[in-house]
Amino acid sequence: DAKTTQPTSMDCAEGRAANLPCNHSTISGNEYVYWYRQIHSQGPQYIIHGLKNNETNEMASLIITEDRKSSTLILPHATLRDTAVYYCIASRAAGNKLTFGGGTRVLVKP
Amino acid sequence: NAGVTQTPKFQVLKTGQSMTLQCAQDMNHEYMSWYRQDPGMGLRLIHYSVGAGITDQGEVPNGYNVSRSTTEDFPLRLLSAAPSQTSVYFCASSERTGNYGYTFGSGTRLTVV
Numbered sequence: 139d140a141k142t143t144q145p146t147s148m149d150c151a152e153g154r155a156a157n158l159p160c161n162h163s164t165i166s167g168n169e170y171v172y173w174y175r176q177i178h179s180q181g182p183q184y185i186i187h188g189l190k191n192n193e194t195n196e197m198a199s200l201i202i203t204e205d206r207k208s209s210t211l212i213l214p215h216a217t218l219r220d221t222a223v224y225y226c227i228a229s230r231a232a233g234n235k236l237t238f239g240g241g242t243r244v245l246v247k248p
Numbered sequence: 249n250a251g252v253t254q255t256p257k258f259q260v261l262k263t264g265q266s267m268t269l270q271c272a273q274d275m276n277h278e279y280m281s282w283y284r285q286d287p288g289m290g291l292r293l294i295h296y297s298v299g300a301g302i303t304d305q306g307e308v309p310n311g312y313n314v315s316r317s318t319t320e321d322f323p324l325r326l327l328s329a330a331p332s333q334t335s336v337y338f339c340a341s342s343e344r345t346g347n348y349g350y351t352f353g354s355g356t357r358l359t360v361v
Contacts, residue, residue: 172349181252181338182291184349225290229346235281235306236340236350238291 139237140165140228147243156213158242160226163207170229171202172236173211175222182225182238185211216246250274254339254353261329261360269324269356271339279342280322281306281350282314284335291338297322329360 143161150156162171172187186193186200188209193200199212213220225241255270273280281296283306293306295314303314311333313325322341326333336357340350 170346174349179336179355181340181352181354182350183352187346187349234346235279235293235296237293237307238283240290 139230139234140169142226142228142239144224144226144239144242146240147245149245149247150213150216152218152246152248153215156216156220156244156246158211158213158224158226158244159208160211161208162226162228165206165228166230167206168230171200171206171209172227172229173198173200174225174227174236174238175220176225176241177219177222185224218246218248220244221246252339252341252351252353254337254356256356257354258357259359261326261358263329263331263360265329267326267329269326269337269339269358271322271324271353272320273322273341273351274320275341275343275351276319277341277351278319278344279346279350280316281340282312282322282324283338283340284308284333285338285355286335294324294337326358331360334358334360 173185174182176182188200202209223241252273278299282294283291285291297303297316336355340352342350
């Protein structure tokens, strides 16, 4: 699976959109981009995934560049409960095993 | 629908003891995985399974055994506990398509003294 690179940490204001970048320059054509988050010491939680097209669900939006070398997770209206570590993962098949990197520690501030 | 259930939630072992961490899912998921997470670190894959009777090693398999005799259960056995195995262990499951991602359990916090 392709390696992903994320900023170590970022802050965002409550109520504003949070844009989380992820680089995956070596991603192959059949690798999906998955996003998970881990709140405090809980088990990770699936957020969203995509292959080529932009995706949106009730939690977030995923924007994937046309060359698929990077993506952005958007939390449209961040709340304090969105404070977590966010992981961007490239995975070869939709149900394949996941390899976690360091993630981005997001702190939502009032 | 309970999702992924891990037991026990907390455990203290003495060096050299063995034990089994239990993981059960009721979603009829084919894929199951075990991860460990050391303090302040990301998750590392120990073992995984793509179906009953099929298991494979992940990134850090040494000191652990798994089996998958049923679709629902995926126990993780520590053969001879060592302090280096002090960690939080997460079990996860997914359907084959991955359309809903992996569902994780709430974790087992293991301390080896």
